[in-house]
Amino acid sequence: MGGPEYISMIAGEAKDPRRTVPRAFRTIIARLLVFFVGGALCVGILVPYNDTTLTDGSKTYAGGSPYVISMQRLKIPVLPSIVNAALLTSVLSAGNAYTFNASRSLHALALEGQAPMFLRRLNKKGVPYMAVIVVMLLSCLAYLALGSGSAKVLSWILNFCTAATMLNWSIMAMTWIRFNAAMKAQGIDRKAFLPVVSRFQPYAGYWALGCGFTFLWLQGYSVFLKGNWEVSTFIFDYGIIALAGGIGLFWKIFKRTPFRRAADIDLTSGLQFFDALTEYYRHQRDEAPVTYKDKIMAKIF
Incomplete structure (x- = not known):
């Protein structure tokens, strides 16, 4: 489910962002329900938990995908290939989206002086090509999946990214809560101030913060179960908390940036x-x- 929030980052390069970005967001809920929730429901109906193909450790990734297995159980020869093709388009779409957002994030950090200066470079089209190159080089880590031993490292990286997503949602929710508090403190009507007003606020903000923060600490709980302790697993499940917290604390102390009251936040x-x-x-x-x-x-x- 992680990723739809990155549509907001496209606003920096989108045409007429105040109109197009809200329209893009409005389609997300329906797509998540149909493709993710609906897809999981269909797969759950077609594939039992003890299916031998599903539990066979020798089949990984596409070959062991419950979506592919569900099509095989229907005994319609062409369907597994169609599902594989659909999965490939999904992977390409995700790769394109994450390359865009990661490179723009690095570029923005460089502009703020929080990343190496060479990441500021742009080509004639205005694309931060150095940041794109760095992100593309990092994507080569996916080849770790080809080796039985190195696949373990890829699993650690995926766990780290999962924890980072939970942290991301927690920070976004906290940012919105502080933003909302600033509007209230400064007597600004949210409906008049914003071109589009999100629903179920401020309750949705507190809900997202509570869920994100809770799952951030619980997503690697299995490492604490008897016989499951691994230092490497613990580090990659919970290391992002120490890493992000340490970076934030260091920057706060090093740059001496102030804590601002809601009434003093620049809007x-x-x-x-x-x-x-x-x-x-x-x-x-x-x-x-x-x-x-x-x-x-x-x-x-």
Whole structure:
């Protein structure tokens, strides 16, 4: 389920972000329900927990995928291949999304002086190519899955990423809670201030913070069960807490950045630029497409 929140990062390079990004977000819930929850329900109906193909350790990744196994159990020859193709498109889509977001994150850190300076470099198209190269090199770690011994290392990295996702959600929720507190303290009406207002707030923010923070500590609980203790597993399940906490504490002390009260948080810097940008795109939309090609492209995009 991790990843849909990164759509917000596309706003930095999207056309008319105040209009297009909320529209993209509105489709997420339906897609998650249909493809993830619905898909898991269908697989759970078709594949019993003790299926020998599912529990056979020799079959890994696509060959041991419950989605592929469910198609095989239906005994329709072409379906497993179709599912494999669908899984490949999903992997390509995820890889594209994470490459984009990771490279833009590195570039943004470099601009803030929190990452090496060479990551600031852009090509003629405005793409932070050095950051993209670094991210693509890191993706080569996926080849660890090809070796039986190195696959263990890949498993550790995946556990580390899972914990990082929980931490990510916790920080996002805390950020929104502080943002909401700043609006209240400064007498700003959220419905008038924001172009789109999210539902179930502030309760959804507290819910996300509670769930993210709880699962951050519980997602590696099995290592504490009798006979399951492994130092390496413990480090990769819970190391992100020490790493992120240490970096945050170091930066706070080293840079002496202040803790701000809700009434003192800056909510307006750069706002005029985005208001002007939104007005510019509104005038562009008012210009009706002339040719059929323009009309079709406008309808699609």
